[in-house]
Amino acid sequence: MDVTLPSKQASRQAHPQRTLLVLASDFPGAPEAVDGYAVQAAEGWAELAERVRTAAPSSVAVVRVEAGGDAEEMRGLMRRTPSVPVIAAVSFRQAGAAQVGALLAAGIAEIVNLDMLPVLAGMVPTLRRAHARPLKRRLEAGLPVLVPEEARTLLRAAAETVVDRGGRPRFAGIFGVYVRTVAIKSRELNLPPPRRLLAWVRVLLALSLLEEAERTVINVAHVCGYRDNSSLKRAIENFTGTPALTSIRDQSFAAAFDRFAGELRDLRLGTHSRGAAARP
Amino acid sequence: MSPVRHRSRAELPSSPIEFAYPIAVPDGTVFGTVIVQEVPHTFALQVFQALRMTMAWAAGPEASGIEFDTMNLTEWELEVLQTKGVDEALWAPVAVIAGELTRPAMLEPERLSHACLAVMDWALGADAHGTALLFAEAAAVVWPSNARLAWICGKAHRERHDFARAETWLRRAKRVAVWTGDWEMQSLAINSLGNIRMWMGDLEAARELLLQAGRIAKARRLRERHAKVLHDLFLVCIYSGEWKEAERYAEQAFAAYGPDHPNITALTFDLALLATHQGQFARALEVLNQLRDQFTDDDRRLRVYAMIGRAAGAAGDAETFQSAWTESWALIDGNTVDHLRADAALELGLGAIGLGFRDHAIHALVIAKEAAEELGERDTLQNAESALGKLEYHEAAAVAARNRPAVRTRAAELAAKYILVVQAPTGGNAAN
Numbered sequence: 001m002d003v004t005l006p007s008k009q010a011s012r013q014a015h016p017q018r019t020l021l022v023l024a025s026d027f028p029g030a031p032e033a034v035d036g037y038a039v040q041a042a043e044g045w046a047e048l049a050e051r052v053r054t055a056a057p058s059s060v061a062v063v064r065v066e067a068g069g070d071a072e073e074m075r076g077l078m079r080r081t082p083s084v085p086v087i088a089a090v091s092f093r094q095a096g097a098a099q100v101g102a103l104l105a106a107g108i109a110e111i112v113n114l115d116m117l118p119v120l121a122g123m124v125p126t127l128r129r130a131h132a133r134p135l136k137r138r139l140e141a142g143l144p145v146l147v148p149e150e151a152r153t154l155l156r157a158a159a160e161t162v163v164d165r166g167g168r169p170r171f172a173g174i175f176g177v178y179v180r181t182v183a184i185k186s187r188e189l190n191l192p193p194p195r196r197l198l199a200w201v202r203v204l205l206a207l208s209l210l211e212e213a214e215r216t217v218i219n220v221a222h223v224c225g226y227r228d229n230s231s232l233k234r235a236i237e238n239f240t241g242t243p244a245l246t247s248i249r250d251q252s253f254a255a256a257f258d259r260f261a262g263e264l265r266d267l268r269l270g271t272h273s274r275g276a277a278a279r280p
Numbered sequence: 281m282s283p284v285r286h287r288s289r290a291e292l293p294s295s296p297i298e299f300a301y302p303i304a305v306p307d308g309t310v311f312g313t314v315i316v317q318e319v320p321h322t323f324a325l326q327v328f329q330a331l332r333m334t335m336a337w338a339a340g341p342e343a344s345g346i347e348f349d350t351m352n353l354t355e356w357e358l359e360v361l362q363t364k365g366v367d368e369a370l371w372a373p374v375a376v377i378a379g380e381l382t383r384p385a386m387l388e389p390e391r392l393s394h395a396c397l398a399v400m401d402w403a404l405g406a407d408a409h410g411t412a413l414l415f416a417e418a419a420a421v422v423w424p425s426n427a428r429l430a431w432i433c434g435k436a437h438r439e440r441h442d443f444a445r446a447e448t449w450l451r452r453a454k455r456v457a458v459w460t461g462d463w464e465m466q467s468l469a470i471n472s473l474g475n476i477r478m479w480m481g482d483l484e485a486a487r488e489l490l491l492q493a494g495r496i497a498k499a500r501r502l503r504e505r506h507a508k509v510l511h512d513l514f515l516v517c518i519y520s521g522e523w524k525e526a527e528r529y530a531e532q533a534f535a536a537y538g539p540d541h542p543n544i545t546a547l548t549f550d551l552a553l554l555a556t557h558q559g560q561f562a563r564a565l566e567v568l569n570q571l572r573d574q575f576t577d578d579d580r581r582l583r584v585y586a587m588i589g590r591a592a593g594a595a596g597d598a599e600t601f602q603s604a605w606t607e608s609w610a611l612i613d614g615n616t617v618d619h620l621r622a623d624a625a626l627e628l629g630l631g632a633i634g635l636g637f638r639d640h641a642i643h644a645l646v647i648a649k650e651a652a653e654e655l656g657e658r659d660t661l662q663n664a665e666s667a668l669g670k671l672e673y674h675e676a677a678a679v680a681a682r683n684r685p686a687v688r689t690r691a692a693e694l695a696a697k698y699i700l701v702v703q704a705p706t707g708g709n710a711a712n
Contacts, residue, residue: 109310115356136307137308149445156305156306156308174304
């Protein structure tokens with residue numbers, strides 16, 4: 001009954017760079033790896049926060065939340081490093097609907113019911129659903145209304161690809177199609193060609209990471225797949241069209257996103273020259 | 281149903297980008313969040329769990345098999361069965377879902393899908409619209425070869441004014457219907473896509489889609505379907521101002537429906553709409569007065585009353601306007617026709633302007649404007665703002681005229697001079 005293609009499933013399961021961050025006390029005896037995720041167990045909140053601070057956005061943190069607790073540490077983690085998805089593992093039976101509702105409202109990337117899924121291995125499909133969710137949320141929040149739903153699906157897939165530092169083959173692999181097919185679809189939906197779309201999303205990811213005060217510029221460059229600071233700076237300047245006069249942190253996500261949205265609008269209205277758009 | 285045209289044995293067409301939402305590429309929201317807000321807390325988490333498990337099953341064993349292998353499903357089923365004090369219309373289908381998912385190897389997609397539809401049905405009755413949408417989607421993804429379920433999702437999204445997502449589901453319904461050789465569904469899905477385009481104001485695209493739906497219906501001799509398409513083409517022509525074409529489609533729709541068809545009343549109402557657009561308010565009022573008691577559902581009753589208000593206002597019939605005004609607001613305030621509150625208020629406001637009922641007009645137009653903003657109805661918003669602007673302009677002009685000192689303008693002086701000339705016994709010669 002599955003509507004997805006086998007090749008897509010295969011591409012989804014190959015994600016060697018992803019890291020699963022947990023507290024050792026939450027999951028005693030956690031394995032070193034679960035289905036493509038390298039598990040890193042921190043000894044305490046300070047260590048977990050430090051790891052999340054420098055973690056790639058493809059990482060995911062799973063935090064156990066006690067029934068009745070306010071999950072303040074988890075909220076702090078999400079506030080300081082919003083680019084890394086945080087999954088709340090909670091016993092639904094003990095917590096109740098009100099607490100689950102509060103956790104969902106707090107902005108967690110996913111939730112796991114520990115009554116049903118007590119072990120990390122069973123949580124892998126949930127980890128995959130949470131993948132790139134913070135970036136998807138930022139992109140979706142500002143997209144112009146004229147962007148159709150299928151174009152949004154392509155953008156979400158682009159976000160998943162970029163967060164995994166993937167390229168066009170991986171992007172097409174999410175749908176189980178050839179790169180050329182995605183290029184044709186992008187054109188039909190008035191999106192930039194896949195290469196440019198991925199480059200745009202990579203720049204937006206970098207800018208969102210630069211907003212996190214505790215990340216260094218070189219860390220952002222590396223986790224986004226740029227060679228060094230200058231490659232990152234050049235890419236941002238190329239896409240935003242404004243040079244960073246003093247620091248690269250002067251560039252804002254909002255301004256860059258406006259430019260991206262403007263490009264989407266121009267493509268929709270046919271006022272933007274595609275240039276090499278025909279080439280995937 | 282006609283024989284299937286494709287040669288592939290696959291259950292579905294290969295269009296993975298169109299079919300990627302909601303499973304293959306999930307969006308930014310945690311699936312099912314709205315359930316925790318809408319469903320009574322005593323049972324919300326069981327419903328939340330049921331939806332997420334259904335979606336996980338639909339994703340297939342490669343994506344979520346490990347979840348099912350490690351999950352304590354029997355305990356969950358027991359918990360659902362032991363829950364007390366929940367509306368049976370919700371509890372029973374969730375129990376069926378739990379029962380099916382606990383034995384995934386023996387699961388029957390049709391039964392699971394029907395249970396999801398039953399939850400949707402409960403949710404609609406309980407004003408839990410977000411939950412209803414989610415379970416409609418769940419029903420469609422667990423039984424993906426059923427085009428009608430995808431169409432139901434499209435309709436449900438359209439009702440909530442989420443046209444982008446509605447289009448996605450309707451396109452999916454069309455693709456699946458083509459694949460399975462379900463001509464009626466194919467025509468219906470294209471018809472619904474055309475209607476969405478019409479509501480979005482893209483009348484050219486709407487006409488193309490409706491003509492396509494009509495061709496399919498005609499070729500397959502789906503008489504009733506064809507009549508409905510002609511009816512919708514009639515509406516497109518009204519909105520695009522092609523009166524002659526509109527009348528032609530109305531005649532064809534009437535012939536295709538036949539005199540005893542229940543949609544004849546709706547067609548008559550649309551004829552009144554045509555008369556209103558043509559500015560023939562007295563004729564529209566005559567037809568609408570005949571329709572006053574024909575409809576029993578609040579939706580169509582409100583449409584009739586609001587349009588009576590508009591036509592009566594324009595025709596100068598204050599008494600009829602007043603009764604339509606009272607009836608309409610009773611329905612709007614009843615909150616059962618929330619989606620019409622912008623449109624209906626605009627019609628009433630325009631009617632009030634016609635009669636010079638300034639306070640009535642401002643009251644209705646301000647409500648129409650606010651509701652249109654909330655519902656994202658750009659046309660209605662624009663019309664309400666324009667009507668309010670005109671009211672303000674006329675009011676300002678009237679105030680200015682009242683406050684202006686009695687100075688004779690040059691035009692007035694000239695007019696007075698000419699009157700004197702005309703009245704003079706020498707007539708026109710005096711002017712020379």
